[in-house]
Amino acid sequence: MQNSLLRYLLFIGILAVVATxxxxxxxxxxxGAVSVSVPVEAVSATVSAFTTASEPLKAEDxxxxxxxxxxxxRYAEAISELKRQREAGKLRDKDxxxxxxxxxxxxxxxxxxxxxxxxxxxxxxxxxxxxxKSLTTExxxxxxxxxxxxxEGEDFEKVMVNIIGALNxxxxxxxxxxxxxxxxxxxxxxxxxxKYKKKASFRLxxxxxxxxxxxxxxxxxxxxxxKLEDLRxxxxxxxxxxxxxxxxxxxxxxxxxxxxxxxxxxIYREDAFARYLSGIxxxxxxxxxxxxxxxxxxxxxxxxxxKDYDTPVPVRLKQDLLRVTRSLGLTAEYQEYxxxxxxxxxxxxxxxxTQGELVFISYNDLSPVKVQHTVRIPVPVGTRVDLMKMAFPxxxxxxxxxxYAEMILTSATGEMLSQQTFEVENIEAIAIKDLDDRIGRIRxxxxxRATAKFVAVKSxxxxxxxxxxxxxxxxxxxxxxxxVNISERIDKRSWRLLPGNxxxxxxxxxxxxxxxxxxxxSKDKQLLGRQxxxxxxxxxxxxxxxRSRFFSxxxxx
Amino acid sequence: MYLLDxxxxxxxxxxxxxxxxxxxCGAPRKVSRVGSAETTDLxxxxxxxxxxxxxxxxxRDILRRPWLEDFADREDRKPRVIVGSVINRSxxxxxxxxxxxxxERELINSGKVSFVASKTxxxxxxxxxxxxxxxxxxxxxxxxxQEAAAxxxxxxxxxxxxxxxxxxxxxxxxxxxxLIDIESNEKVWIGQKxxxxxxxxxxxxx
Numbered sequence: 001m002q003n004s005l006l007r008y009l010l011f012i013g014i015l016a017v018v019a020t021x022x023x024x025x026x027x028x029x030x031x032g033a034v035s036v037s038v039p040v041e042a043v044s045a046t047v048s049a050f051t052t053a054s055e056p057l058k059a060e061d062x063x064x065x066x067x068x069x070x071x072x073x074r075y076a077e078a079i080s081e082l083k084r085q086r087e088a089g090k091l092r093d094k095d096x097x098x099x100x101x102x103x104x105x106x107x108x109x110x111x112x113x114x115x116x117x118x119x120x121x122x123x124x125x126x127x128x129x130x131x132x133k134s135l136t137t138e139x140x141x142x143x144x145x146x147x148x149x150x151x152e153g154e155d156f157e158k159v160m161v162n163i164i165g166a167l168n169x170x171x172x173x174x175x176x177x178x179x180x181x182x183x184x185x186x187x188x189x190x191x192x193x194x195k196y197k198k199k200a201s202f203r204l205x206x207x208x209x210x211x212x213x214x215x216x217x218x219x220x221x222x223x224x225x226x227k228l229e230d231l232r233x234x235x236x237x238x239x240x241x242x243x244x245x246x247x248x249x250x251x252x253x254x255x256x257x258x259x260x261x262x263x264x265x266x267i268y269r270e271d272a273f274a275r276y277l278s279g280i281x282x283x284x285x286x287x288x289x290x291x292x293x294x295x296x297x298x299x300x301x302x303x304x305x306x307k308d309y310d311t312p313v314p315v316r317l318k319q320d321l322l323r324v325t326r327s328l329g330l331t332a333e334y335q336e337y338x339x340x341x342x343x344x345x346x347x348x349x350x351x352x353x354t355q356g357e358l359v360f361i362s363y364n365d366l367s368p369v370k371v372q373h374t375v376r377i378p379v380p381v382g383t384r385v386d387l388m389k390m391a392f393p394x395x396x397x398x399x400x401x402x403x404y405a406e407m408i409l410t411s412a413t414g415e416m417l418s419q420q421t422f423e424v425e426n427i428e429a430i431a432i433k434d435l436d437d438r439i440g441r442i443r444x445x446x447x448x449r450a451t452a453k454f455v456a457v458k459s460x461x462x463x464x465x466x467x468x469x470x471x472x473x474x475x476x477x478x479x480x481x482x483x484v485n486i487s488e489r490i491d492k493r494s495w496r497l498l499p500g501n502x503x504x505x506x507x508x509x510x511x512x513x514x515x516x517x518x519x520x521x522s523k524d525k526q527l528l529g530r531q532x533x534x535x536x537x538x539x540x541x542x543x544x545x546x547r548s549r550f551f552s553x554x555x556x557x
Numbered sequence: 558m559y560l561l562d563x564x565x566x567x568x569x570x571x572x573x574x575x576x577x578x579x580x581x582c583g584a585p586r587k588v589s590r591v592g593s594a595e596t597t598d599l600x601x602x603x604x605x606x607x608x609x610x611x612x613x614x615x616x617r618d619i620l621r622r623p624w625l626e627d628f629a630d631r632e633d634r635k636p637r638v639i640v641g642s643v644i645n646r647s648x649x650x651x652x653x654x655x656x657x658x659x660x661e662r663e664l665i666n667s668g669k670v671s672f673v674a675s676k677t678x679x680x681x682x683x684x685x686x687x688x689x690x691x692x693x694x695x696x697x698x699x700x701x702x703q704e705a706a707a708x709x710x711x712x713x714x715x716x717x718x719x720x721x722x723x724x725x726x727x728x729x730x731x732x733x734x735x736l737i738d739i740e741s742n743e744k745v746w747i748g749q750k751x752x753x754x755x756x757x758x759x760x761x762x763x
Contacts, residue, residue: 121650125600135762136763138761176644180650
């Protein structure tokens with residue numbers, strides 16, 4: 001078993017040696033050819049190949065400068081700073097997608113919607129092309145680190161590309177084009193759904209247990225459930241058997257489906273905000289049937305968002321579902337939703353027909369940032385014990401305090417209307433869970449990589465010792481370890497300029513010109529800040545979109 | 558090394574090097590000219606070939622159908638057509654104007670149909686005409702309220718259906734165009750062109 005693992009690692013090592021050799025063949029350099037006569041030397045040549053690929057990536061500090069500009073709404077400065085960084089060679093060709101999406105976000109905030117869309121389009125094409133993986137770069141990432149791979153973007157980032165794209169078109173008043181973006185999202189989500197459906201496993205997390213607790217009547221019964229905490233089961237049957245064993249009872253409806261729903265580990269494969277936004281846009285164009293399909297999917301997705309990311313189902317979505325099903329004459333569906341949301345008051349068609357709607361989108365704070373978590377594992381080598389270094393990524397959250405915002409709309413005659421915004425997408429939570437879902441694979445790769453490097457250094461040390469004696473062996477070993485220590489770095493790249501969460505406010509008002517004041521509040525109702533918008537024109541039956549970027553600690557940043 | 562003997566590793570490496578060398582050395586840039594009627598499929602997205610195929614199919618169809626003769630028999634003149642909206646309901650941002658313009662051109666050049674300027678074009682022409690009333694000489698200034706009204710409106714949509722699994726993607730484009738009698742709301746012609754593409758991508762490359 002161990003032998004076959006080593007054999008596999010050695011194969012990857014050889015592959016990478018050849019890969020780097022190929023590059024050298026293309027750009028001939030004197031003395032740069034790889035010597036392949038002795039395998040030990042070949043392996044140490046691979047070690048030396050690390051150094052070229054391991055310039056320190058300072059992206060974190062560089063991005064902080066840009067984020068500080070964004071926090072002060074100095075978007076033009078942020079854009080030129082990002083351009084400057086690229087020209088200074090801080091972003092590599094491998095980071096082309098990352099550059100495009102970061103730039104697109106800044107351009108979007110700066111109101112340069114067409115330019116933003118060109119960036120997003122380019123990013124999307126590149127992401128698509130990266131479906132085909134290069135074996136040579138994959139192999140070299142096994143020997144250096146994941147920064148050797150071109151940045152492709154996470155699944156949720158790929159969806160955000162279309163969401164931001166759709167919003168760009170909305171602000172350009174090109175509704176049909178906005179819907180093209182939403183159709184692209186629909187397709188992407190369908191593909192993800194197929195991809196991950198088979199991979200869903202079952203596990204009761206602490207959070208899931210918290211949602212389960214009110215449904216279990218006695219404390220003693222709940223204690224039995226707690227025994228299952230964090231145990232992962234590959235299939236539904238395995239999970240149900242374990243539950244039966246733990247609780248001593250067969251699970252019956254409706255608890256059975258509730259438990260299954262809570263335990264199913266849903267990898268990100270649906271996006272509630274994307275669905276909800278599609279619904280809004282379809283409705284704006286009068287395509288009610290498409291709007292209904294989108295709202296229904298949004299509703300289903302928000303139910304799992306509740307468990308996975310603490311984002312509740314928006315009240316407004318429930319009203320939308322009731323209205324659209326009624327208007328389409330879908331009586332059965334209407335009854336079903338009416339029963340499910342007894343507390344919701346419907347918006348009458350009459351009111352909607354005479355009023356305009358303000359759709360307020362606020363991007364709050366910043367998405368989390370990846371930090372390195374280093375582990376050193378002692379490994380016995382002969383009579384000594386050496387340390388094997390491994391690096392894993394972990395998300396660090398950033399100040400993200402907005403719980404809701406109060407929107408106050410004042411008409412020309414001084415009439416005031418007020419309403420609250422609601423969370424539609426918690427990007428922070430999605431990013432963290434997304435990494436969590438992949439961490440197993442990332443860890444496995446880090447371990448394989450660390451082992452490969454370790455074996456390589458030890459073989460080089462042994463080889464050098466044989467040729468140069470004890471001191472030579474020691475020198476080669478410590479030089480190799482240094483290289484390994486430097487090269488073992490995590491891939492910190494992520495679309496960091498995305499907000500931490502997105503809030504939406506939907507406001508119905510009679511046509512006219514209004515002033516809008518937004519007050520942002522934290523969970524404990526502390527005022528975090530305010531923004532004012534002047535001369536907002538509302539027209540009958542039309543939607544007016546407004547976007548805002550808010551930082552809860554802009555003052556301290 | 559005890560896992561693999563030295564000789565096999567040596568030969569393996571040489572073999573791999575040769576493979577990588579062959580794969581790694583790409584040709585320098587090569588440009589070749591092709592006719593505009595030649596099919597060139599690169600990414601699988603909507604391209605000039607699709608646009609041309611749709612225009613050709615529509616033109617062939619629209620000129621063959623009885624509405625043209627019916628109109629000529631009835632009115633004893635060429636029908637006047639206006640281009641309305643052709644909505645993009647697809648998964649791509651497509652310049653629909655390219656095939657609509659192709660269609661317009663072919664129909665005008667066939668001599669059987671005349672086209673009236675579209676809504677936005679009209680605005681511009683009207684502005685010019687208004688301007689002429691003030692600035693141009695009386696003999697050359699064009700008269701007001703002499704516009705020819707359209708008899709038919711051409712409108713339609715472009716739809717796509719996508720399916721994808723693994724590295725295989727199927728795109729189905731359906732273009733619908735219809736000609737509507739402006740006075741009676743009757744549809745006198747419906748044209749349809751379907752295009753289906755299968756795009757296969759490999760998961761790995763060197």
